[in-house]
Amino acid sequence: MRAFDTAGNNFVLNGNPIRLISGAIHYFRVVPEYWKDRLQKLKACGFNTVETYVPWNLHEPEEGQFVFDGMADIVRFIETAGELGLHVIVRPSPYICAEWEFGGMPGWLLANSDIRLRCMDQAFLDKVDAYYDVLLPKLKPLQITNGGPIIAMQIENEYGSYGNDVEYLTYLKTGMEKRGIDVLLFTSDGPDDSMLQGGMVPGVLETVNFGSRAAESFDKLREYQPDKPVMCMEYWNGWFDHWREEHHTRGAQDVAQVLQDMLDQDASVNFYMFHGGTNFGYYNGANHSHEYEPTITSYDYDSPLSENGELTKKYEAVRDVIRKFTGKEPECELPQPLPKRSYGEVRLSEKASLFEQLEQLSKPVKRTCPDPMEKLGQSLGFILYSCHVSGPRPEMQLTIQDVHDRALVFLDGEYIGVVERWNPKSIPVRIPAGGAKLDILVENMGRINYGPYLKDYKGITEGVRLNNQFLFGWTIYPLPLTGSDTGALTYQSVTDEKQNGPTFYRGTFEAHEAADTFIRLDGWVKGNIYINGFHLGRYWEAGPQKTLYIPGPLLKQGLNEIVIFELHQTDNTVVSLVDTPDLG
Incomplete structure (x- = not known):
């Protein structure tokens, strides 16, 4: 038996039963100088484990160029957790969801129009293998089997919400094991028949994700896995926000009661999130159910620790439940509050002006069609499309066919309107006798991170028309900014x-x-x-x-x-x- 494993309906650590009380803190959403502060607050709340995703696009922003320093220094984050006596759960799936740009996958994957994501497509698997060849050797010495704090790792993330390719999941499992990963492996899915059937791997621990109705969710998991411990790998104690919506909140006592319900079910739990942090840069994701919905910059998540790391009423309510459950005070004292200032x-x-300084910011390329970002080797930011339109032309309707995601339109330098993915209107234009210059600045507002529309190209994905006539002959300026x-x-x-x-x-x-x-x-x-x-x-x-x-x-x-x-x-x-x- 491994140092950390399952034994019947229990988790065991060094032969002794253990209940995991875990909280999610994403190192990539917190500046490194604050990692220890957030982890100390986790332990001071009574938690014994921290969980984090690993975003592929942060660590390989350009194909073959790997980043593991600064905010991407996952090794330092895990070591810091270990120094504080916390166990660590790592979820290094190629796909993480997480309301993160493209669910953590790098945008450069889409340079190959034929690639099929999250399945047994060799073009996709080759890229995953190259990434894992670099990532997993960094995690191998940090496993509990090698004296480190990592006790478990995830194979894929909520795969049953996306597909049912068990061969693909097995491929990932085998690939992790071949690269020296020998801690407990698991999957996580919604407590639903189709999701569990699609996401489970024979012989691998399954966990479930939910925000309420604990008994009902665990009963469903036990139908499929009666002889293993039950765990909520994502207890959604808060929620994220989209632009143009209201800020989501959830009552502290409600959150505490559901936690109590889980503990009463002899379950382990991972709070998603314990501390949300921030979607710095362009890394926010987006959802698409009925329409495209980009996530805001803050990932506060209404979690026990606020975006800037302050204790909330939810923190206090959760700490009280854990204190009552364990019968003892937390082993770690709270750090001193961090200073805030009004400057x-x-x-x-x-x-x-952007238009006056394009040459300092970008090297233009000539294309027949207004190709999307990915075809120009760009993943994030903005992209500017320019062309000359002949004239004269009486009033016509300018249509940007399938824009992703928000386009500002200029005619001879004058702003004439905005076209948004969720509001794809046409703009009336008149072209003078000498013709006119058309400029279209498109913003990537975040690739879709969940659901069936993951293959989310950015920029102008089909074309630009005046009435039914497509415009060709474009100068394109990539603007990662x-x-x-x-x-x-x-x-x-x-x-x-x-x-x-x-x-x-x-x-x-x-x-x-x-x-x-x-x-x-x-x-x-x-x-x-x-x-x-x-x-x-x-x-x-x-x-x-x-x-x-x-x-x-x-x-x-x-x-x-x-x-x-x-x-x-x-x-x-x-x-x-x-x-x-x-x-x-």
């Missing part, structure tokens, strides 16, 4: 004249102490924020999110830079740095 108003006094490229811009002073078109604004502020703060953007419309070159994420007046969290480690004592890429316009280039979040 006041910051005026962004310089600007740089990661933050490092904004330093190449040439800025000029902001004037009273309103800016026409997408614009970068820059300002600075002094910080005598680098502390957590929140940037408020009243009067701004939509865009992205960069703090000292770090891409913080997206903002949008559509809400619900009204502030973006700036972790203190992103700041420095002395002068700090804010760059905002505003897609529309603002009447007052001022932001506020406040000490209180506003998620709507």
Whole structure:
């Protein structure tokens, strides 16, 4: 028997029964300087285990180029958890969902139009194997079988919600074992017949994911797995938010009661999430059931720890249940609260027009058709399509056929409208006798992370028409706009004249102490924020999110830079740095 294993209806650790009380903390949603703080708070709440996904696209952003430092230093995160005496559950599936861009898969997979995702397609499996050849050797020495804190690892994630290719799941299992993974392996699915039938692997522990009705969910799992321990691998004690919706909340006592119900069922549990964190940069995902719904920058999740790591009423209620269940106080004391500061108003006094500085930001390519990002080797950010339209033409309807996801349209430099994936309207245009230049700036607002529409190309995926005539002959500018490229811009002073078109604004502020703060953007419309070159994420007046969290480690004592890429316009280039979040 392994050091951690199953024995009948129990988990056992070194021969002794153990109940796992676990919480999800995603290292990739928390700045590394705060990993220990969040993990200490987990243990101080009475938890004995931390769980994390592993996003493939973070670790291999470009094919064959691997990243395992900074926020991607998974080894350091696991070691930190181990130093605190926490067990670790790792979920390194090729697909993780997680409300994360493309469910964690890298966008460059879609450069191959024929690739089939999450099944026994050799083109897909070859890419997974190359990734696992690099990732899994880093995790191997951290397993409990080698004296490390990892006690279990997941094969695939909620696969029964997507497919039923057991051969594919078995391939992943075998591939993990061949690369030295010898801890307990498991799968996780919804407590539903079709999901369990599609997602289970013979001989592999199955777990279930749900937010309520614990007894009913575990009864269904026991129908399929009567001789194994039961575990809720994702206890949805909160929920995530989409843009243009209200902020989701759930009562603390309700969450505590469902936890009690699970413990009464002799079950183990993993809180999803214990601490949500932030979808920094472009890494938010999107859902698509009836229409495309992108996730906001905050991943607060209404979890026991807030986005900026503060204890909530839910934390206190959960801690009380665990204390009563274990009959003892947590073994870890809470760390000192992290400082928050209100730095006041910051005026962004310089600007740089996107259209005037395209050559500093992008190398254009010529294409017959307005190809999507993936065909140009781009995964994230924006992409600009330009072409000349001959004239004269009386009023015609400009249609962007299947835009993913939001397009700003300009004719001879003048903004004429927006086309959104969830509102695919046509725009009436008139072309003068000498013709006109058509510019279309498209934003990737996050690839779909769950369901049957994962193959989510970005940009203009089919074509552009005037009435029924397709337009050909395009100059395309890939614009990843990661933050490092904004330093190449040439800025000029902001004037009273309103800016026409997408614009970068820059300002600075002094910080005598680098502390957590929140940037408020009243009067701004939509865009992205960069703090000292770090891409913080997206903002949008559509809400619900009204502030973006700036972790203190992103700041420095002395002068700090804010760059905002505003897609529309603002009447007052001022932001506020406040000490209180506003998620709507």
